[in-house]
Amino acid sequence: MSSRRPSSNIERRLSERRNSDRPGLMGSRRPSIDPSRLVPMGMTSANLGDTFNVVFIGAGNIMFGSDEGPWNHSFRLEHKLGPRLKVVALIDPAVDRATAVLQKKCESFVVSAYQDTRIFKTFEDFIKNMSPRDRPRAIIIGSPPMFRGTTNPGRDIEMQILQHFPGVPMFVEKPIATGPETELDNTFQVAKAIADSGTLCSVGYMLRYLxxxxxxxxxxxxxxxxxxxxxxxxxxxxxxxxxxxxxxxxxxxxxxxxxxxxxxxxxxxxxxxxxxxxxxxxxxxxxxxxxxxxxxxxxxxxxxxxxxxxxxxxxxxxxxxxxxxxxxxxxxxxxxxxxxxxxxxxxxxxxxxxxxxxxxxxxxxxxxxxxxxxxxxxxDDPFFSEISNFIDTIEDIEDDPEGAQILSNxxxxxxxxxxxxxxxxxxxxxxxxxxKAEAEVEAALALEAQSGPKA
The missing domain is CATH 3.30.360.10 (Dihydrodipicolinate Reductase; domain 2)
Incomplete structure (x- = not known):
């Protein structure tokens, strides 16, 4: 069967074999965590320390929850960081929706995390209007996948973050993009830019954290x-x-x-x-x-x-x-x-x-x-585990290097x-x-019918 990226596939496999003394095995030995370390959210206490600034990109269900599923990144971050959490910006072109979810947060017990949050339509607006105290320690990307994962303007939020906040960790929802297959090479370019910059990036494949x-x-x-x-x-x-x-x-x-x-x-x-x-x-x-x-x-x-x-x-x-x-x-x-x-x-x-x-x-x-x-x-709550490991990796609070790991970069x-x-x-x-085969059969039958019965 044909493949759109045959050369890339072959090159990757050659590279892995050159760099492993056990060909074919290296790819299956992905990072793992002792399951006993994955503690339920209700059995944890918030980390103590300095204020932890976060920027939310996207004001939809992934970020703030809905009746359709258990996802809700803001909820997990509130429990992980406690009073340290300060959401300095909420970025979403749907300002009315952003305003509504922000108001609900400000009417709850987590008001301290959101009382100074500013809403922006675009990331560029945030950059133009931010002050030094707004610099984030982490950026959570929950915008729809068709608006990220490429180097194309308007769909290049990761590249914008690398430009304006080099080294600031990112958490990106999955799938990392949705677009034409012809853009796959472009998406690999984004991955290379993130890797080359040394930026910590976790992607929300939460089932790995079960x-x-x-x-x-x-x-x-x-x-x-x-x-x-x-x-x-x-x-x-x-x-x-x-x-x-x-x-x-x-x-x-x-x-x-x-x-x-x-x-x-x-x-x-x-x-x-x-x-x-x-x-x-x-x-x-x-x-x-x-x-x-x-x-x-x-x-x-x-x-x-x-x-x-x-x-x-x-x-x-x-x-x-x-x-x-x-x-x-x-x-x-x-x-x-x-x-x-x-x-x-x-x-x-x-x-x-x-x-x-x-x-x-x-x-x-x-x-x-x-x-x-x-x-x-x-x-079990894998949504909390992926957020908890993301924050712990940023803060490097574990003495044991196996304690907090990003399982999907x-x-x-x-x-x-x-x-x-x-x-x-x-x-x-x-x-x-x-x-096509069915059409050819139908055409042959039609031609046979026109020709009349065979002698």
């Missing part, structure tokens, strides 16, 4: 195991997704890139680097008999047919170390609850993570035991983004090939 995920990592590391296979399944409750843009592949860029990115990232986290050239995928289209959905909450006819999202995408691939991965994303459940599972196989071991977003359960089978051990993680996140695009492209190519 206690269950780190328990899986611990088992693999303690037993010196190589992953043989990863199997991921993500079935969303489409009835509860009423936002038309989500159903438009030209705006959200499809469920693999926008939603399935978490499980693609988990796959890379355990399996290592993906051989992009090996990715194969098939999809179920909206126009096929099995793709008809009965409870979409809006009129899908407003979206051009060629931009309607697939109902199912099934992908498989090879990792650089020879392991095999697969992922199935399904737009098929009704109601509100999703159904998600992630499974890892290694010599003698299987580990299956179920329901990671709400109440994670881990099923473990070990050598010498045909029965599974069940571990439940009911008190920007370059790592760009590779996940590249991977999701490879799956989408492979699915589209296989669909196009099938439609």
């Amino acid at each position: 206690k269950a995920v780190q328990k899986m990592k611990q088992i693999l590391n303690d037993n010196n195991l190589q992953v043989m296979s990863t199997i991921a399944r993500y079935a969303c409750a489409y009835e509860s997704i009423a936002k038309p843009d989500w159903w438009d592949s030209a705006k959200s860029f499809g469920p693999i890139i926008e939603q399935g990115t978490h499980f693609c990232d988990l796959s890379r986290y355990f399996g290592g680097e993906v051989d992009i050239d090996s990715v194969q995928a098939h999809s179920l289209g909206w126009d096929e008999p099995a793709g008809k959905l009965s409870k979409i909450k809006f009129d899908e006819n407003v979206i051009p047919p060629e931009r309607r999202i697939p109902r199912v995408t099934a992908a498989n691939w090879k990792y650089d170390n020879g392991a095999v991965g697969s992922f199935v994303h399904i737009v098929g459940l009704q109601g509100k609850n999703y159904s998600c599972e992630f499974e890892v196989f290694a010599d003698g071991y299987s580990m299956k993570l179920v329901n990671p977003y709400v109440s994670p359960v881990l099923y473990i089978r070990k050598p010498g035991d045909d029965d599974e051990t069940t571990i439940r993680f009911g008190d 920007y370059e790592d996140a760009v590779k996940t983004y590249e991977f999701t695009w490879a799956i989408r492209r492979a699915a589209e190519e296989s669909r196009a090939a099938r439609l």
Whole structure:
């Protein structure tokens, strides 16, 4: 199968082999944290110290929460930093929304963090009007992904931060961008600029910070195991997704890139680097008999047919170390609850993570035991853990270098983004090939009908 970036893929793999005495293994040994160190938010106390200035970019649900999910970065930062937190600026072109969320904060017990916060439409406005005391110690980027992750004006917030605040740590939501696949090289340029500057950058792949995920990592590391296979399944409750843009592949860029990115990232986290050239995928289209959905909450006819999202995408691939991965994303459940599972196989071991977003359960089978051990993680908050580790890494408060780690940096996140695009492209190519073959059959039958019956 063709790949848009074959030379980059080959060059990366050559580089990794040159720099590792164990070819193919290095990519799967990603940073991990002892799961016992991932403490629930309610069992922590705020760090003591000086005022901690923060700039928020984006005033939407990711930053301030909603009924649709558990995300809420401001809430976690308030608990992590306590009275030290000072949000010096809230940047969002939707001033009314920013004003509303800020007012609500100022009417609550965290007023001290927001009483002096100023609202700006753009980052440039903040730069022009800031005073030296406003200089941030961290910048939290929660703006929509179509407005970041490139070097293009208006979509280059990371590059602007590097220019005006060199060295100031960034926390960036995932996916790091959504845009045409032709911009991937541009997104890798952003990653290189961040890495070359030495700027600390954490990306919000919070599932890496789950206690269950780190328990899986611990088992693999303690037993010196190589992953043989990863199997991921993500079935969303489409009835509860009423936002038309989500159903438009030209705006959200499809469920693999926008939603399935978490499980693609988990796959890379355990399996290592993906051989992009090996990715194969098939999809179920909206126009096929099995793709008809009965409870979409809006009129899908407003979206051009060629931009309607697939109902199912099934992908498989090879990792650089020879392991095999697969992922199935399904737009098929009704109601509100999703159904998600992630499974890892290694010599003698299987580990299956179920329901990671709400109440994670881990099923473990070990050598010498045909029965599974069940571990439940009911008190976990990976959103807090990723923010807590980000702040601790900035302040370098841990004596143990393994205590606070960034588990997903920007370059790592760009590779996940590249991977999701490879799956989408492979699915589209296989669909196009099938439609072409069907059209050729129809044309042949029509020609045969015109010619009359054969003698």
